[in-house]
Amino acid sequence: xxxxxxxxxxxxxxxxxxxxxxxxxxxxxxxxxxxxxxxxxxxxxxxxxxxxxxxxxxxxxxxxxxxxxxxxxxxxxxxxxxxxxxxxxxxxxxxxxxxxxxxxxxxxxxxxxxxxxxxxxxxxxxxxxxxxxxxxxxxxxxxxxxxxxxxxxxxxxxxxxxxxxxxxxxxxxxxxxxxxxxxxxxxxxxxxxxxxxxxxxxxxxxxxxxxxxxxxxxxxxxxxxxxxxxxxxxxxxxxxxxxxxxxxxxxxxxxxxxxxxxxxxxxxxxxxxxxxxxxxxxxxxxxxxxxxxxxxxxxxxxxxxxxxxxxxx
Amino acid sequence: xxxxxxxxxxxxxxxxxxxxxxxxxxxxxxxxxxxxxxxxxxxxxxxxxxxxxxxxxxxxxxxxxxxxxxxxxxxxxxxxxxxxxxxxxxxxxxxxxxxxxxxxxxxxxxxxxxxxxxxxxxxxxxxxxxxxxxxxxxxxxxxxxxxxxxxxxxxxxxxxxxxxxxxxxxxxxxxxxxxxxxxxxxxxxxxxxxxxxxxxxxxxxxxxxxxxxxxxxxxxxxxxxxxxxxxxxxxxxxxxxxxxxxxxxxxxxxxxxxxxxxxxxxxxxxxxxxxxxxxxxxxxxxxxxxxxxxx
Numbered sequence: 082x083x084x085x086x087x088x089x090x091x092x093x094x095x096x097x098x099x100x101x102x103x104x105x106x107x108x109x110x111x112x113x114x115x116x117x118x119x120x121x122x123x124x125x126x127x128x129x130x131x132x133x134x135x136x137x138x139x140x141x142x143x144x145x146x147x148x149x150x151x152x153x154x155x156x157x158x159x160x161x162x163x164x165x166x167x168x169x170x171x172x173x174x175x176x177x178x179x180x181x182x183x184x185x186x187x188x189x190x191x192x193x194x195x196x197x198x199x200x201x202x203x204x205x206x207x208x209x210x211x212x213x214x215x216x217x218x219x220x221x222x223x224x225x226x227x228x229x230x231x232x233x234x235x236x237x238x239x240x241x242x243x244x245x246x247x248x249x250x251x252x253x254x255x256x257x258x259x260x261x262x263x264x265x266x267x268x269x270x271x272x273x274x275x276x277x278x279x280x281x282x283x284x285x286x287x288x289x290x291x292x293x294x295x296x297x298x299x300x301x302x303x304x305x306x307x308x309x310x311x312x313x314x315x316x317x318x319x320x321x322x323x324x325x326x327x328x329x330x331x332x333x334x335x336x337x338x339x340x341x342x343x344x345x346x347x348x349x350x351x352x353x354x355x356x357x358x359x360x361x362x363x364x365x366x367x368x369x370x371x372x373x374x375x376x377x378x379x380x381x382x383x384x385x386x387x388x389x390x391x392x393x394x
Numbered sequence: 395x396x397x398x399x400x401x402x403x404x405x406x407x408x409x410x411x412x413x414x415x416x417x418x419x420x421x422x423x424x425x426x427x428x429x430x431x432x433x434x435x436x437x438x439x440x441x442x443x444x445x446x447x448x449x450x451x452x453x454x455x456x457x458x459x460x461x462x463x464x465x466x467x468x469x470x471x472x473x474x475x476x477x478x479x480x481x482x483x484x485x486x487x488x489x490x491x492x493x494x495x496x497x498x499x500x501x502x503x504x505x506x507x508x509x510x511x512x513x514x515x516x517x518x519x520x521x522x523x524x525x526x527x528x529x530x531x532x533x534x535x536x537x538x539x540x541x542x543x544x545x546x547x548x549x550x551x552x553x554x555x556x557x558x559x560x561x562x563x564x565x566x567x568x569x570x571x572x573x574x575x576x577x578x579x580x581x582x583x584x585x586x587x588x589x590x591x592x593x594x595x596x597x598x599x600x601x602x603x604x605x606x607x608x609x610x611x612x613x614x615x616x617x618x619x620x621x622x623x624x625x626x627x628x629x630x631x632x633x634x635x636x637x638x639x640x641x642x643x644x645x646x647x648x649x650x651x652x653x654x655x656x657x658x659x660x661x662x663x664x665x666x667x668x669x670x671x672x673x674x675x676x677x678x679x680x681x682x683x684x685x686x687x688x689x
Binding site (some may be wrong): 110127150152175191192194209231232234236251252255274276291316318348 | 515522
């Protein structure tokens, strides 16, 4: 985990673990996207531990252990951070101290690899037991009368927009649910597993899949908005980023595409020399890409020009 | 795709992965039971090869004293080689006979090793790799992820000591059954090393990999023990010999572990007996072949 000063690409603020001491934690791997809230960075390690770091210097504030590997990222709501674990459970920790918020973690029937979402006092979490759960953020009690049951395991992170929850499954199917009740509103059948989070804007849902296809669906009906899906060369693992009228998509073969969000046509394509598996990050009109070889790149969504911000060690 | 890659992925890995997932579905979602059944089925399919390997290796070990005699008798390497090949021809033994079946089986076992790792889908990488290998049938696609719990073991985790010990024990028994009786001190020392080295190595490996693999090794070992026992029979192998922590030495008659002292005193006679038996079998086969040709 590396913190970079965006105002000066050369300025690498800190790294965690810092690589200086013997008794440093061994994260083993970092799959989920870290979250920053009120001066603290939260990240989940594949070692099964959630780490809270000081945003300024990366020093460790507290650690919270789960009983399985952590693959998804954390989600922060009010003064609580939520994270799922391969031990099948969803955990809630106080953001300032790391104390568990609930008496017991909320447990599902299989691994929780997706990142939870906090919206209006409810935590939504998708599990590999093929179910989507809505949990009271304060108590950890279920909110829906019963969880929504999909037709396959769920690893993608749900998105909640305008009272609807959108989530893709490892069955090619993409679902839109009523966030208040968990009832199915519509579903769409693609051509491969959906691994990443969808992007939702202006009544359109954009979602990519492991078959390398990107779909634009009507948020109300699930109908396809583009004449045909966009076809990338490689599988689309990370979340897409929507900047203005351009949808930026990255694939495992290292291609970055700029698509016209309205019609799905390709505006530009750039090669970064290494596969992209992580979610794309949009900030101040630019897209930040973390490539598999450790390079951190800035993509200009208007023309696809790429500049190297630095290389992670 | 290159032909080797095609063979490896489309002919070995993908069918094995999907078969394992179908078995998991059939056996009520238990991946552990699927591994056990799959191992038994695979050992059954490769049984003719295993049998050939067992026969060749037994025949070769029985010839060792005669080969040593040839080596002592002839100093010229060419003559040595000729005489050795002549001996092989006389008793009807092919020196490649135990190597070839093993070579044929090895890709299958390597593939199975990878398949178990992939099917468990313990990391996002292995889960996505799995997605590319699954056949597009909802019966298979919807079975993912596979249940990782089996008895006391989490098949996706590593480091179960009891399972590792079971692997070591099955390996020890197999070694006891496979290692031919030693005819001299040098061979005895080598056999001792082999007897303990393999189980200890596999205990170490078992602690380093996801528990699904040690389960496969343990089951494969058990099936191997049963096959070996069926081949050797109760005359040539005694379960009591397992109590001795030393490998067997050559002797005349009875269980190899029962009379180690007596065995060391009369190695030549024992080997003569085994070789003679091989020669008798060879002559019988030749007579049978001649009779068939006459007909």
